[in-house]
Amino acid sequence: MDVVLALSAVLFGIGVFGFLARRNILLMLVSVEIMLNAVNLSLVGFSQHHGDSRGQVLALFVIAVAAAEAGVGLGLIIALNRNKPGAHVADLIQLKG
Amino acid sequence: MNGPNVKDLALLLPELILVCTALALILAARRIQKTPWAAALTVLAAVAAALASAWLLSGGSKTGFGGMITVDAYSQFFKVLIASALALVTLLSVTADRPSRPDPRTHRPKDPQTHRPKPRPAEYHALLLLASTGMMFAASAVDLLILYLGLELATLCSYILVGITVEKPTSNEAAIKYFLLGSFASALLLYGIALAYGATGATDYAAIASAFSSRGPGSHRILLAAIGLLAAGLAFKIAAFPFHAWAPDAYQGASTPVAAFLATASKAAGLAALGRVCLVAFAAEARVLSSVLAGLAGLSIIVGSIMALSQTDMKRLLAYSSIAHAGYALLGFVSGTPEGAEATMTYVFLYVFMTLGAFGVVIALGQRGESLNGYQGLAAQRPGTAALMLLFLLSLTGIPPTAGFTAKFVVILSIVRAGHLALAVLAVVCSVVWAFVYLRVAVLMYMKEPQEPAPSYFSVAVYTALAVAALVTIIGGIFPGSLATWVVSP
Numbered sequence: 001m002d003v004v005l006a007l008s009a010v011l012f013g014i015g016v017f018g019f020l021a022r023r024n025i026l027l028m029l030v031s032v033e034i035m036l037n038a039v040n041l042s043l044v045g046f047s048q049h050h051g052d053s054r055g056q057v058l059a060l061f062v063i064a065v066a067a068a069e070a071g072v073g074l075g076l077i078i079a080l081n082r083n084k085p086g087a088h089v090a091d092l093i094q095l096k097g
Numbered sequence: 098m099n100g101p102n103v104k105d106l107a108l109l110l111p112e113l114i115l116v117c118t119a120l121a122l123i124l125a126a127r128r129i130q131k132t133p134w135a136a137a138l139t140v141l142a143a144v145a146a147a148l149a150s151a152w153l154l155s156g157g158s159k160t161g162f163g164g165m166i167t168v169d170a171y172s173q174f175f176k177v178l179i180a181s182a183l184a185l186v187t188l189l190s191v192t193a194d195r196p197s198r199p200d201p202r203t204h205r206p207k208d209p210q211t212h213r214p215k216p217r218p219a220e221y222h223a224l225l226l227l228a229s230t231g232m233m234f235a236a237s238a239v240d241l242l243i244l245y246l247g248l249e250l251a252t253l254c255s256y257i258l259v260g261i262t263v264e265k266p267t268s269n270e271a272a273i274k275y276f277l278l279g280s281f282a283s284a285l286l287l288y289g290i291a292l293a294y295g296a297t298g299a300t301d302y303a304a305i306a307s308a309f310s311s312r313g314p315g316s317h318r319i320l321l322a323a324i325g326l327l328a329a330g331l332a333f334k335i336a337a338f339p340f341h342a343w344a345p346d347a348y349q350g351a352s353t354p355v356a357a358f359l360a361t362a363s364k365a366a367g368l369a370a371l372g373r374v375c376l377v378a379f380a381a382e383a384r385v386l387s388s389v390l391a392g393l394a395g396l397s398i399i400v401g402s403i404m405a406l407s408q409t410d411m412k413r414l415l416a417y418s419s420i421a422h423a424g425y426a427l428l429g430f431v432s433g434t435p436e437g438a439e440a441t442m443t444y445v446f447l448y449v450f451m452t453l454g455a456f457g458v459v460i461a462l463g464q465r466g467e468s469l470n471g472y473q474g475l476a477a478q479r480p481g482t483a484a485l486m487l488l489f490l491l492s493l494t495g496i497p498p499t500a501g502f503t504a505k506f507v508v509i510l511s512i513v514r515a516g517h518l519a520l521a522v523l524a525v526v527c528s529v530v531w532a533f534v535y536l537r538v539a540v541l542m543y544m545k546e547p548q549e550p551a552p553s554y555f556s557v558a559v560y561t562a563l564a565v566a567a568l569v570t571i572i573g574g575i576f577p578g579s580l581a582t583w584v585v586s587p
Contacts, residue, residue: 084269092274095345
């Protein structure tokens, strides 16, 4: 149990670090997916620990929502690319203040 | 706990109305070419959902779906509010999405691949309806799973709504920024849910609360981490400091009705969810929650006020205004009492209408309304519009006899009663800063010479929405008790 929790915490940390350190929009999206999968791991671990299936059900929902989120995110990146090629945060400088 | 039951579906009547209308609009999207048709259908659905919410309440409070959804005075109050915001935003968007001409700088005629079909009005309205459905679920949720799904449905639709004007680079940029920060915040919220589940073995609020109270406050580190992560995720939804960075960019880049929707309905749903999480699920940790919320509220008010001083774009100004108002609304939850929650509910209700009014005037002025300089000499050209804007600005400042005064009065009274005098003083001092910010616009309208030609008149729909917003703003100020019977904490 502790091993699963520790692994999920480490994965979540990697995701947070990746999100904050990366400057490419696609890699930031990947980092968020890593965070969501870390959460799934801990949900399944907790579910095993408590001996009820609620956590696993939650994890299934999270997988579905993560897929929808990735779909919306990639769609937005494509829309951005059509007006201006490149997927770098440094390009997002028109809105300021 | 009973299993799901077909009869439970009746509890979801308002949501079902919105979802069915949205699906019908998506199916018929090809055939609906004119905005007014889709808008009329959406307004009808919103009114029907509001009536259904009020009607469901007459049977008393119930829970359904194995204790995941509840129908009580608190949830129905927010559902009626979200439905009204949806109706007004739909009315306001009737003129706003004029047929968009491609920007000559970004138009590339050589490449036939980049030629995109015109966005269909039905899709925009379907997204608004689905986002409102998600918000209603969040208001009704008594289970962390439903809370997460409701908020995700609302935010996923909001990302698309912000980016729906695909030919505008600023809209793309705003949507990407909103999406990246939003999905990060969702992941934090979800980790908080997982930790709360791990520590208590339950996802429904009542079981979490009983697991807490059997253990005694502050006994478990994991629970404190869960509270922190959940508060962070929900603070993002209401754009409270330090999770506010997306709001100004998203509001400026999005079309104005979408910005109005984010500033009102989305914020109301976030506060509804936060209120129930604080007062029901984590009631045993009231002391920790109270200091976390006091910090969020105080810093949101300060940061919103200071940043607003230097804005020259009206939508950014209103974004910082919404950040500060999120702080004021949170003040009610700081005390952790039912009276405090009722103060927050009153605040949110009145805030939604005055903010929609202010955004409505920005929409009615078109391109000119988006920069502060566009307001120069408005009173000489359109005295009625200028007077309405003045009413909404006075109300947002909190000057009697407008609704904004009632709203600020109840939340500040609730924190004074809870003994947070420093926060109360801070709230009042920052109101003075806001008086300067808002009255600067009033000075531009009334004391400057017009620089631009008078704006053209707009459709009946926009004026209807403005009239409703103005009516609520005036009634809420003159009869401050008129809301009292509707406001019931969870």
